[in-house]
Amino acid sequence: MKPMKTSLKCHKIIGGYGEGEALVSHEPICFYLTDPKTGIVREKTHELAGKNIANKVLVFPSGKASSVVQIDGLFKLASRNIAPKAMIVKDVETVLIVSAFIAKVPLVDRLEKDPFETICTGDMVKVDADKGTVVVEKLKP
Amino acid sequence: MHLTREEEQMLNGKFGAGTQKAMELLVAIGDAYDAEKMIPIGRAHAASSGQEGDLYFVELLADGGTRCRVPTSTNPVYDIEYFHGMFDVPKDEAEVARRVMEAYERVGAILSWSCVPYLSENIPLYGEHVAFSESSATPYVNSVVGAYTNREAAQSALAAGIIGKTPEYGLHIRENRKGTNLIDVRASLRDEFDYTLLGYYVGKTIGYGIPVLTGISRPPNTEELINFCAMSNTSGAISMFYMPGHTVEASTVKEAFQGDTPKEKITVTDTELTEVCEELQTTDEKADFVQLGCPHYTLKQIAKVAELLEGKKVRRDMSFWVCTSATTKVLADKSGYTGTIEKAGGHVVVDTCIDEPCWIAYKQKVGMTDSPKGAYYRRFKEARLARLQDCVEAAVGEKRR
Numbered sequence: 001m002k003p004m005k006t007s008l009k010c011h012k013i014i015g016g017y018g019e020g021e022a023l024v025s026h027e028p029i030c031f032y033l034t035d036p037k038t039g040i041v042r043e044k045t046h047e048l049a050g051k052n053i054a055n056k057v058l059v060f061p062s063g064k065a066s067s068v069v070q071i072d073g074l075f076k077l078a079s080r081n082i083a084p085k086a087m088i089v090k091d092v093e094t095v096l097i098v099s100a101f102i103a104k105v106p107l108v109d110r111l112e113k114d115p116f117e118t119i120c121t122g123d124m125v126k127v128d129a130d131k132g133t134v135v136v137e138k139l140k141p
Numbered sequence: 142m143h144l145t146r147e148e149e150q151m152l153n154g155k156f157g158a159g160t161q162k163a164m165e166l167l168v169a170i171g172d173a174y175d176a177e178k179m180i181p182i183g184r185a186h187a188a189s190s191g192q193e194g195d196l197y198f199v200e201l202l203a204d205g206g207t208r209c210r211v212p213t214s215t216n217p218v219y220d221i222e223y224f225h226g227m228f229d230v231p232k233d234e235a236e237v238a239r240r241v242m243e244a245y246e247r248v249g250a251i252l253s254w255s256c257v258p259y260l261s262e263n264i265p266l267y268g269e270h271v272a273f274s275e276s277s278a279t280p281y282v283n284s285v286v287g288a289y290t291n292r293e294a295a296q297s298a299l300a301a302g303i304i305g306k307t308p309e310y311g312l313h314i315r316e317n318r319k320g321t322n323l324i325d326v327r328a329s330l331r332d333e334f335d336y337t338l339l340g341y342y343v344g345k346t347i348g349y350g351i352p353v354l355t356g357i358s359r360p361p362n363t364e365e366l367i368n369f370c371a372m373s374n375t376s377g378a379i380s381m382f383y384m385p386g387h388t389v390e391a392s393t394v395k396e397a398f399q400g401d402t403p404k405e406k407i408t409v410t411d412t413e414l415t416e417v418c419e420e421l422q423t424t425d426e427k428a429d430f431v432q433l434g435c436p437h438y439t440l441k442q443i444a445k446v447a448e449l450l451e452g453k454k455v456r457r458d459m460s461f462w463v464c465t466s467a468t469t470k471v472l473a474d475k476s477g478y479t480g481t482i483e484k485a486g487g488h489v490v491v492d493t494c495i496d497e498p499c500w501i502a503y504k505q506k507v508g509m510t511d512s513p514k515g516a517y518y519r520r521f522k523e524a525r526l527a528r529l530q531d532c533v534e535a536a537v538g539e540k541r542r
Contacts (some may be wrong), residue, residue, distance in 0.1 A: 011173075012172070013169060013172065013173040014169055066276065066375065067188065067274060067293070067294035067295060068188065068190045068192060068195070068295065070294075071194040071195075071294060071295070071296065072190075072192040072193060072194040072195070074194075075193055075194035075197060076193060076194075079193070092173045092174075093292075093378075094170055094291060094292060094293060094294055094297055095292075095294045097166075097169055097170050097173050097297075098166065098170075098294040098296045099194075099294075101165070101166050101169055101296075102194055102197060102198055102296060109173070
């Protein structure tokens with residue numbers, strides 16, 4: 001079966017290109033609460049608890065927690081090459097921008113369609129932050 | 142974002158690799174928020190932490206040969222020499238702390254190693270645009286001083302200090318400084334401990350916003366304001382607040398909301414504050430040590446500790462710590478407070494944060510503190526939370542509880 005492909009415009013925050021399997025979280029994410037050796041979410045009450053964010057294209061509303069822990073959390077994942085490949089968010093804040101900048105993870109917002117309606121966990125997503133495009137391939141109809 | 146010719150040159154590397162990196166970060170932030178331009182700042186405070194992410198960025202700037210263009214102070218890491226004489230701090234962790242402190246020196250920062258730099262080492266002015274990270278610092282300088290800062294990360298504040306500018310967005314724009322939530326305070330606020338509980342409750346309840354607090358009749362003092370700020374910006378993301386009549390920017394509730402209606406109204410009574418205290422305390426077992434000074438104690442608080450410890454001895458099975466800035470300790474030494482505390486068996490330690498690996502000896506212990514923030518980020522196993530007087534009493538008490 002031919003995958004369904006959608007191309008969407010977005011707004012670049014941190015440049016670069018990343019592709020991978022989508023992982024969608026409807027809750028804000030704190031990277032400090034993931035296992036720095038594996039990328040598995042350790043926050044017990046989180047909807048992604050037990051899921052692995054390593055090398056995924058992460059779709060989530062926004063970041064949370066203090067600047068020190070958030071930045072260190074994503075940086076630790078990046079230094080083991082298990083940070084997300086790219087991040088698509090709805091609301092940016094300074095701490096998340098700094099985290100993505102330091103960890104060199106492409107970060108975009110303002111998708112022309114609601115990312116939570118267009119992207120599902122498991123879709124293949126290509127984020128070209130520099131060109132301002134997100135391509136979503138759905139393997140399942 | 143529109144950049145001037147000089148800013149373009151900084152971004153293109155004409156001023157060196159370090160300046161370029163700092164500019165790249167500020168441009169990314171400015172573009173994300175649709176800032177129109179960069180604006181000059183008078184000073185910055187980088188919430189240095191001695192962690193790996195912190196080390197990476199400050200070394201990138203230092204190795205890139207750049208230096209701060211405006212006064213930029215630093216947050217505590219820890220007094221390496223002092224602790225290494227006492228505890229077995231892991232060598233690799235100590236090396237990270239040493240390199241962080243050295244790199245901040247190389248970029249020409251003010252080596253304040255204090256989380257309350259706005260009291261003495263780096264004081265913003267009313268109406269001044271600044272870039273202050275650190276939980277108590279951001280709301281304090283916005284609300285108490287009336288300077289303008291966003292809720293910065295250590296790195297964005299440092300980048301702003303390097304360039305001497307920040308993108309014009311968020312709280313640098315007057316219309317964005319209006320109140321969002323109305324907080325009717327019916328609780329009795331006796332001292333800074335009650336203000337920490339109030340701060341924790343407000344931050345946790347509204348999460349993100351600019352609270353406007355009414356019902357506070359006695360003007361809060363410096364320590365009460367510091368602790369309200371530290372806590373509300375830990376349990377939530379509170380970059381600014383109003384206490385009309387007591388804070389500078391709006392003298393009435395109406396003015397604080399800039400004519401808008403509050404999104405929400407909350408009432409806080411003694412019951413909520415007691416609940417917060419119970420929620421944060423993880424044990425009522427006897428403490429192994431007392432840890433004060435999160436945020437760093439002021440001279441007035443150290444004087445109080447000395448007064449309470451005068452002529453007494455800390456129990457043999459306990460230790461007693463007060464964290465403060467080097468500047469404050471000079472005065473505490475001269476005033477005899479340090480002497481009194483040390484004579485009683487306590488320690489007054491500078492440059493040190495409670496959330497650092499130097500506290501490794503207490504990993505499995507019960508700590509007692511007057512700081513909910515300290516209990517929240519603790520490097521020890523279980524936390525007891527109480528007002529200063531009770532902490533001192535527990536440390537000198539004869540009987541096991």
